[in-house]
Amino acid sequence: MKYLLQxxxxxxxxxxxxxxxxxxxxxxxxANESGLVYKLWTENEATQEAGGIYVFDNLEDANxxxxxxxxxxxxxxxxxxxxxxxxxxxALSAITKASL
Numbered sequence: 001m002k003y004l005l006q007x008x009x010x011x012x013x014x015x016x017x018x019x020x021x022x023x024x025x026x027x028x029x030x031a032n033e034s035g036l037v038y039k040l041w042t043e044n045e046a047t048q049e050a051g052g053i054y055v056f057d058n059l060e061d062a063n064x065x066x067x068x069x070x071x072x073x074x075x076x077x078x079x080x081x082x083x084x085x086x087x088x089x090x091a092l093s094a095i096t097k098a099s100l
Contacts, residue, residue, distance in 0.1 A: 002037065005066055005084075006054075008051030008083075009080060015043050
């Protein structure tokens with residue numbers, strides 16, 4: 001069973017290529033998280049939001065990472081951090097072309 005973790009928060013930039021440059025080191029660190037299958041980075045300049053969609057191969061690592069990353073974001077000065085954890089229905093997701 002796989003788990004989806006959704007995190008987003010108000011973010012005023014940078015976006016696009018500058019976002020990549022400013023977050024590359026953090027992305028390399030996140031790539032080494034225990035249980036992480038992958039992360040999709042999200043950003044929306046129009047609504048001034050950023051965040052990510054994460055897939056973990058177990059609930060314990062998803063919850064551990066949520067706590068760790070929430071503390072990290074708070075230490076960076078971010079507030080109004082929103083998060084949700086879902087069980088992924090892999091059978092239905094496979095029909096709709098998900099690569100898990």
